[in-house]
Amino acid sequence: MKYMGEIVRNFRISRGLTLKEVCSENFSVAQLSKFERGDSEITFSKLLIILERMNISMEEFMFSLKDFELGDLELLLQQLNQHHLSQNIRQLERMIEHEDKLFHETQNKYHHLNSIMIKAMLQDVDTTFCVNETEKDIITDYLLGTDEWCYYEMILFANTIHLFNTNMLVMLSKEMVTKTVYYKEIGKNRKILIKTLINITIILLERRALAESLKLMKQIERLINKETYLYEKNVFMYVKGFYYYQKGDIETGKSMMQEAIHIFEVLESTNLAENYREHYKQITG
Incomplete structure (x- = not known):
């Protein structure tokens, strides 16, 4: 160095x-x-x-x-995203083993949290695997006990949101909005905040928690008021369409979701268009 x-x-x-x-x-x-x-x-x-x-x-x-090399956290997240997208279960298991080994050797709690975060992503691609309640509580206690959420806390929550029941998910969402107040103006933090709130809203809509979803949508709308958030605005249009669909305004909802998917296609964002198209098919039958 x-x-x-x-x-x-x-x-x-x-x-x-x-x-x-x-x-x-x-x-x-x-x-x-x-x-x-x-x-x-x-x-x-x-x-x-x-x-x-x-x-x-x-x-x-x-x-x-650092000689233009990624830091430990960025490298971990890069590998995590890569193995999650490719659904490489064995590599995710190896990442868990590595973080568990580091935690055993150093007693650094962040290695334990990293291990649970990777397990959450493993659960997302392997239906036979399940993060246990004790591990969920460790994540919850850490997030609730941290007064100011920085990049790490936002990433930790973003990758574990699907573990929590509706009440806890809503509570932690409020914590994130409140505890990132000083750091959300940092570009990458703000993008993570918006993306996480959008993903939480989709989960809540899938669970038909419409009132809670609407509150988050109002938060998101305030965060994406700048013209530069074009990608986020298009995803948000899909979310609004999903909300209308779940609320019973079927045609308006379908139209908005289809328009968002079409825009991704026009922008040649093939993977995004395909992901949202698959989600659209699942919810509309």
Whole structure:
């Protein structure tokens, strides 16, 4: 792994910036020069100022610091999504074994939570497998006991929503909306929040919990009010159609769901169109 000063220097030079242009009243050219050479350290607050003056995000800085490799969590999620989509049961089982081994060796609770999250995805593709009640309680207790939900908590909940009964699902949905209030403006966090609320709404509609679904739909509508959320708006049109269908307005519901599927086809989002088409067939018979 490179040292932090070297990363700062690489970013600065790549942007054609001088030491003086990056410095501020908080630190001198000499201080920055020593930091870049690895001869001294600086405080985290000064590092943030430097990155801001170069228009570099902390995420970009950390990615470069790790030699452009994914972090442990991102790598785990990448593998999880890959094996879940391909329904590779054996690879999911191996991921569970690996996280259980790490938990046994380190007693780091996040490995235990990761293991349960992977089990939830395994249950989704293997009808013979079931996450037990104790494991569900561990996820619930962790989420309810965490005062501020960041990226990890949102991902953990997003991948386990199908485990919970309706009352608990509604309760945890409220927790997510409340506890992400400071972090939902971060781009990827906001997208996860929207996607998770949409998926929860679909589950609630499948269970015919119409009142609870409508409340979540109002939350989603407020979150996707920007023009940039085109994908989310199209999925939301499908969800609204599903709501009308379940409410008894069959023709309006079918029309909206079919229109959303058609838009995915026009955009050449073949897999998405096929997924929603299959869901449409299941609910309409």
